[in-house]
Amino acid sequence: MKSSRRHRRGCCCRCCLWTTVALLVVLLLAAVAAAVFYVLYRPHRPAFAVTSLRVSYINISSSSTLSSKFDLAVSARNPNSKLVFVYSPISVSVLSADGGGVDLGDATIPSFVHGKKNTTLLKASIASNGRQVDSGDASALKSGLKSKSGLALKIRLDTKVRVKIGGLKTPRVGIRVTCGGIRATAPAAGKAAAAVSTASVKCKVDTRIRIWNWTL
Missing domain, CATH: 1.20.5 (Single alpha-helices involved in coiled-coils or other helix-helix interfaces)
Structure with missing residues (x-):
């Protein structure tokens, strides 16, 4: 035994x-x-930059109902000479950067193939009509719009991307781009859309593709 x-x-x-x-x-x-x-x-992660942002209006009614319209242009750069990025449709949101991060508007950018060593300009018209917001958030938004420095905003892009290497393709991986450092003011009623300075706007790319982290 x-x-x-x-x-x-x-x-x-x-x-x-x-x-x-x-x-x-x-x-x-x-x-x-x-x-x-x-x-x-020599893989490198894609780079994004806000090239222009125009505010047509941001209105908060006495009943805390939000209406807004933005026109956004973002440049997407593929720095790789041997890799192609294949993007799914991109969800775009404009959020308040202070407080609870109120969603001020949403849009979708169609899917596209991002070629080697290529820079592509992505455009979106972002709007929100009749969205109800919390009374505290509504008050904070009104205060931000009235301040001299303007309302602090951030832009968020969510999508999935796969990498194409010759005839091979990786599985799709989630990617989020967050752009901050934006201060916006809404134009007076009847006035043309107000352009927002993008000089200080920085975009950060978060992804779960591990190998891109080696290049940082």
Whole structure:
């Protein structure tokens, strides 16, 4: 009986050992493959920048109902000479940067293929009509619009992207672009849309594609 138990324990130990060795070998091969991929393709994450933003109106009624309209242009740059990005439709939102981050308007940019070493200009007309907001948020929005520095805004783009390398394509991965440092004022009633300065606007790209982090 004791000999049989020792034999079973020995088999279990050998099985665990070989499983561990096999796992380490797989991890090593994956690391080598990733290193080779990096050396061959030098992947860089895409870059985004707000090139123009115009505010047609931002109205908050006495009943805390929001109406707004923005015209946005964002440049998307693919810095890679060997990789192509394939984007799904992009959800675009304009949010207040203070307080609860009130959603001021939404739009969708159609899907597109982003070629190598290419910069593409993305445009969207963003609007909200009759959206009910919290009374506290409505008060904060009114205060921001009345201030000399303007209302603090941020722009958020959400989409999924896959990378195309020759005839190969990666699975789609979620990506979020957040652009901050925006101060906007609404034009007076009957006046033309007000242009917003984009000189200080910075866009941050968050993605779960790990290999892009190596280039930071």
